[in-house]
Structures are given as C-alpha cells and as structure tokens.
Amino acid sequence: MLALSPGMERPRRWLEDKLWSSFGPEQAGANLRQALSKLRSALGSEADLLQADRNAIRLAERQVRVDLLEEIVPGDDRTELLEGIDVRDPEFEDWLRQERAQLQAMINRTQPSSNRGILITCRSDGDTAAGRDRILADVLSNQIGENIADQVRAWRQADPDSVGAPDAPPSDVLIQSQLLADGNSHMLFLKAVHQPSARILYSRMQRVERLEAITNSEDEIARTVFEAADQILGKIPHALPKDRPETRATALSRLALYRMFSYDQDALREAYGLMDQAYRHDENGLYLAWGSLIRMTQMMEMSEEDQGGLMEETIDLYHRAMETGAENPLVMSIVSKVRSTVHGDLAGVMDLAQSAVERNPVSAFGLKALSEAYITAGRLQEAYRTSARACAIAKSSPFRHWWDTGHCLIALACDHYEEAITAGEAAARAAPLSRPVHRTLLALYAATGRMDQATEVARRMVKIEPGFTIDQMIGDPDYPVRTLRGKGLLAPLGALL
Numbered sequence: 001m002l003a004l005s006p007g008m009e010r011p012r013r014w015l016e017d018k019l020w021s022s023f024g025p026e027q028a029g030a031n032l033r034q035a036l037s038k039l040r041s042a043l044g045s046e047a048d049l050l051q052a053d054r055n056a057i058r059l060a061e062r063q064v065r066v067d068l069l070e071e072i073v074p075g076d077d078r079t080e081l082l083e084g085i086d087v088r089d090p091e092f093e094d095w096l097r098q099e100r101a102q103l104q105a106m107i108n109r110t111q112p113s114s115n116r117g118i119l120i121t122c123r124s125d126g127d128t129a130a131g132r133d134r135i136l137a138d139v140l141s142n143q144i145g146e147n148i149a150d151q152v153r154a155w156r157q158a159d160p161d162s163v164g165a166p167d168a169p170p171s172d173v174l175i176q177s178q179l180l181a182d183g184n185s186h187m188l189f190l191k192a193v194h195q196p197s198a199r200i201l202y203s204r205m206q207r208v209e210r211l212e213a214i215t216n217s218e219d220e221i222a223r224t225v226f227e228a229a230d231q232i233l234g235k236i237p238h239a240l241p242k243d244r245p246e247t248r249a250t251a252l253s254r255l256a257l258y259r260m261f262s263y264d265q266d267a268l269r270e271a272y273g274l275m276d277q278a279y280r281h282d283e284n285g286l287y288l289a290w291g292s293l294i295r296m297t298q299m300m301e302m303s304e305e306d307q308g309g310l311m312e313e314t315i316d317l318y319h320r321a322m323e324t325g326a327e328n329p330l331v332m333s334i335v336s337k338v339r340s341t342v343h344g345d346l347a348g349v350m351d352l353a354q355s356a357v358e359r360n361p362v363s364a365f366g367l368k369a370l371s372e373a374y375i376t377a378g379r380l381q382e383a384y385r386t387s388a389r390a391c392a393i394a395k396s397s398p399f400r401h402w403w404d405t406g407h408c409l410i411a412l413a414c415d416h417y418e419e420a421i422t423a424g425e426a427a428a429r430a431a432p433l434s435r436p437v438h439r440t441l442l443a444l445y446a447a448t449g450r451m452d453q454a455t456e457v458a459r460r461m462v463k464i465e466p467g468f469t470i471d472q473m474i475g476d477p478d479y480p481v482r483t484l485r486g487k488g489l490l491a492p493l494g495a496l497l
Contacts, residue, residue, distance in 0.1 A: 002059045003066045004099060009058035021091040032057075070255060072274070073107050118154040118236065118246055120145045121171040125178035125189070133186070136214045137177035140190070140225065143217075143362055144175050147229030150330040150360060152236065152253075153246045153284050171195050172240060173232065185209045190224070192232050194239040201235045202228050219392045222362035227396040234398075249282035253290065260294050261399045263434040264464075268298050285325025289334040292317035296338050300480050301435060314342060332356035333369040340376055349373045364394035368406055375410055384414045391423070401430035405437045409483055412440065420444055433464050436480070439473065443484045446492040454496060470496055 001015065002008050016028035023031065036057065040047040049060045068081075081100045087093070122145040124137030145156045157171050178189045185207055192202040204224060208214065213221050237251035256274035259267040272294045279287040292314050299310040318335045325331035336352035339345050353373040356366035367390035374383035387403075387410045394403045404427035411420035421444050427437040438461050445454035461468045473479055474490045484490055 001095070002057060003064065004068065007058070008061045008064060008066075009056055011056050012052075012054075015057060018091045018095055019087065019089055021089055068103065068106070072252075072255065073277075118148070118152060118173065118240070119157045119169060119171040120148060120154055120173045120175060121157050121195075122175045123177075125176050132211070133179040133181070136211060137179045137188075139214060140177040140188070140221070141175045143225045144190070144192070144228045144232070146360060147225060147363060148173075148232055150328055150363065150365075151229070151233055151286065152250045153282055173201065173236075175228075175232075179208070179211075182207070186211060188224075190228055192228065194235075197239065199239060201239065202231045204228065217361045219389060222364075222389075222393045223395055225362045226364055226393050230397055245282040249278040249284065249287065252278040252281065253287055256290065256294075257399060260290075260297065261402055261431060263297070263301070263431060263436070265298075265301070267433075268294060268301075272298075283324065285321040285323070285331055286328060286334075288317050289321035289325065289331045289338075292321060292338050293334050296341055300341065302480070311342065314338060329356040329359040329363060330365050332359075333363065333365040336369040337372060340372060344376070346373070346376055349376060362393065364390045364397070364403060367393065368403055371410060372406065375413055380414050383410050384416070387411075401427040401434070401437075404430070405434065408437060408440055412444065412487065412489075413483060417444060417448060421448070432460075435461070435465050438464065439481055440484065442473075443481070443489040443493060446495065447489045451495065454493075458496060 001018065002010060012029070012032060016023075016025070016032050019035075020028040020031045036050065036052060039050055043049060049063055051058050051060060081103045082096060085096075087096075122138070122141035124134045124141065142156065145154070148154050149156065157168065172195060174193045174195050176191045176193075180187045180189070188204075188206050188208050190202070190204045191200060193200055204227075206220075206224060208221070212218075233250065234254065237247055237254070240247040242248065252274045256271040256278065259271035259274065272291060275287050275291045275294060278284075279291070295310050295314040295317060298304050299307055299314060304310055318338050321331050322335055332352045333356040336349050336356065339352070340349040350373045353366065353370040356363065357370050360366055367386050371383045371387035371390060374380075374386060387407045391400075391403045391407050394400050397403070404423045408420045408424035408427060411417075411423060421441065424437050424441045424444065427434060428441060431437065438457055442454055442457040442461065445451070445457060458470060470493050473481060474493055477485075481490065
C-alpha cells in the first residue's frame with residue numbers, strides 16, 4: 001500500500017482506516033504498531049527502508065523500486081494486482097479494486113496499435129544560408145535521425161515543405177540544425193521537437209571552429225550527434241502515445257539496458273525479460289541482439305547453472321537478430337561482440353564491426369565493437385585509439401561505464417595501467433555492482449602496489465559475488481579473468497592471501 005502511494009507515504013490514520021476500519025482508534029493504532037514491528041523484523045538488515053513518525057509511515061523512496069510505477073506491464077493481462085491476498089476489510093477491498101482498475105487501464109493503454117514506426121523529419125533551419133552551410137546542417141540532422149533509427153523502429157521522412165507533398169503524414173519528431181557564421185568559426189544550433197505537442201526533446205548550441213569537423217565526423221561533432229539521439233530516445237516513451245508498439249518497446253528496452261548495465265544477477269534476469277517484452281511489442285531484430293548480449297553476459301558471469309542452455313540461446317538469438325536486422329549497424333555491433341566471445345571468429349567479427357562503423361561512423365557502439373575486434377586480432381594500438389574515441393563519443397551516455405569498462409581492459413592490454421585504473425574507477429563509480437570492472441581493479445591495484453585499495457576491492461567483491469575468493473580468482477582456470485591471466489597480473493594477488 002505504501003509502495004503504490006504518492007511519494008510512498010501515507011498518514012497513520014489512512015492506513016488504520018483501510019486495514020482496521022471496524023476497530024476503534026486506540027485498537028487500530030495498536031494494530032498498526034504491531035504490524036510495523038513485524039514488518040521491520042521481516043525486513044531484517046533492510047529494516048531502515050520502513051520509516052515512521054507520529055503522523056505518517058513511509059518507505060525510503062530512493063532505495064525502493066516499484067515495477068508498476070515504472071509502467072512495467074505484466075506480459076499476461078489476466079494478472080491481478082496482489083493476486084490471492086486476503087484482507088477482510090471493506091475499506092481495503094475498495095482500495096484494491098481501484099488499484100486493480102488502474103493496472104487494467106495501464107494494460108489497455110499498451111495494447112498494440114498499428115506499427116508504423118516513428119516518423120522523423122530531419123532538416124536544416126529555413127534561415128540557414130544556402131550552399132555548403134545548409135548542406136552540412138542537413139547532414140547533422142540526418143546523422144541524428146540515423147542514430148535514432150538504429151535503436152528504435154523509425155523512418156526518416158522527406159520534409160513535406162521541400163518536396164511539395166503537403167498531404168504527407170505529420171512527423172512525430174522534427175530535428176533541425178542551423179549553422180551561423182561567427183567570425184572565422186560557426187555557431188551550431190540543434191533542436192528536436194515532438195511535433196504533435198511542440199515539446200522540445202533536445203536543444204544545444206555549440207561552437208564549431210572548423211566545418212571540416214562535420215564532414216570528417218570528428219569527436220566533438222560525433223559526441224553531439226550521439227548525445228542528441230540518446231536524449232531524444234530517452235524522452236520518446238514520455239512523448240508518444242503509449243498504445244503505439246514502438247513507444248512501448250522503446251520504454252521497455254531502455255529500462256532493460258539500465259538493468260543489464262548494472263551487472264547484478266537478478267537485474268540481468270529482469271533485463272532479459274524486459275527485452276523479450278520489447279520484442280513482443282515490436283519485432284525488431286535489435287531487441288534480439290540485445291537479448292543475446294544479456295544471455296552472453298549471464299554465461300560469462302556464471303550467474304546461472306545451465307551454462308549450455310545459455311550458450312544455445314545466445315547463438316539462437318544473434319542468428320535471429322541478423323536475419324531480421326542485418327542492415328542495422330547497431331545489430332552488427334552487438335553481434336560482433338557476441339560472436340567474438342562465443343566463437344572467437346576473428347574474420348566474421350572484424351567484418352561485422354567494420355561494416356557497422358562504415359554505415360555509422362559516429363556510433364560509439366560500432367567503435368567499441370571495432371576496438372574489441374582489433375584487440376582480438378592483436379592490433380593493440382588501433383584498438384586503443386578506437387576505444388578512446390568510443391569513450392569520448394559516449395561521454396554523456398547514461399551507460400558510459402560500459403565503454404569505460406571496455407577501455408579499462410584495452411588500456412590494460414596495451415600496458416597503460418594508470419589509464420586502465422582511471423577508466424576502471426569511473427566504471428565502478430557508475431556501476432558499483434559490476435563484477436568485471438572490480439576484478440580488473442583488484443588485479444591492477446595489487447600489480448601497482450596499492451594493497452590498501454586492493455584489499456578494499458576484495459571486500460567489495462565478496463559482497464557482490466557470493467562465494468568469491470582470491471584463491472579462486474588466481475587458481476581456477478575457468479574463472480572469467482582471461483585478460484588478467486594472460487598479462488600475468490594474477491600473481492601479485494597472492495600478497496593478499
């Protein structure tokens with residue numbers, strides 16, 4: 001009842017009325033105190049989640065996640081809220097009926113409608129001068145549109161004003177770019193608008209010292225394009241009607257990525273379920289590709305008992321992803337990484353990664369895949385430069401720690417230990433449950449003589465990886481530290497035993 005309340009808080013009297021409406025005030029208050037005592041006992045070490053004062057009872061909102069508040073709709077619309085609960089109080093039954101009606105309304109809103117895809121109009125602003133500046137502004141708008149279309153079912157739409165098609169369906173999102181000369185440089189203004197509501201989804205102004213930065217997709221421009229696409233995608237689920245499949249799939253897949261990149265065992269399971277729901281709403285091969293990466297991560301982290309089953313499912317998912325999304329550079333990037341880990345297929349991995357970057361040279365996903373292909377091929381300096389560029393482009397991403405984790409390992413492979421530690425520490429701050437980055441930091445701290453920090457990371461590993469021991473990390477050939485073992489970085493850990 002608290003979890004589904006505004007701010008996760010209710011007055012004591014409200015709870016007493018809902019649960020003990022037939023009792024007098026004193027007895028109802030005593031019943032509430034007894035219930036709170038039992039709840040705190042049941043919560044054990046998490047008892048501080050339940051907070052109370054003389055007037056109200058609340059949950060620690062920042063420490064609690066409620067699926068229905070995130071609009072994670074049950075896959076089966078026959079699911080009932082609090083199914084099977086038996087509280088024999090008419091006031092509670094009234095509350096429960098209202099909450100179940102709200103859940104049913106949420107389910108009804110998400111029933112698939114026609115799947116036309118998100119329509120995006122990309123153009124330069126009308127005030128931009130004709131010639132090269134206008135063409136480059138158009139290029140930028142279209143690059144943002146392409147990056148969005150890589151991650152959700154979307155179509156870039158010809159501008160009706162420029163093609164003389166006034167009867168064309170209205171676009172969902174308008175992306176505008178404008179370049180204005182300012183002395184020896186230019187000012188770039190970008191804006192993305194949700195057309196039906198006129199809400200601004202993204203805007204940015206920045207100086208461009210050289211127009212060649214646009215034609216060469218240099219880091220500062222690539223970062224802006226990647227950032228704009230990412231922020232627009234994050235707002236699409238809140239802007240478009242929720243009954244549209246692509247809206248629902250976008251919301252579910254974004255939520256799945258947050259879960260996946262936490263690397264927590266339970267979160268990985270939930271991430272796969274969310275991505276599976278996304279695919280059922282919109283059969284986009286991208287969601288199959290992400291699903292294969294989630295399954296591969298579970299397999300690599302040895303978080304599930306059925307390793308053979310995970311392997312089979314990983315392979316099946318990426319094959320299906322390529323069947324339905326072979327032209328999508330993001331699908332190519334993900335499948336490249338999965339194939340590298342599962343098969344070690346260097347030629348196929350390199351081909352996919354290079355094709356992904358050729359199709360979308362400003363995608364941090366493609367560059368990450370290419371850097372890992374280079375590492376597999378032993379082309380260390382190319383791997384290092386490409387990974388550093390990927391990190392620079394993904395600097396503003398909410399999943400930046402994914403790139404930092406990869407760069408940590410690549411910098412380590414190139415013997416740039418201090419840079420590897422810096423990247424690893426950044427990743428650990430953003431993803432405190434990430435086992436791979438903590439393993440790497442543990443070895444790096446020990447190898448560089450920072451034993452106090454190594455000891456602290458070892459303590460953290462015991463908390464986030466049940467059964468972890470340094471003995472296992474050093475001596476178990478199946479433990480997932482291949483890069484560390486190959487670099488001879490496990491031996492210094494013996495000093496911690």
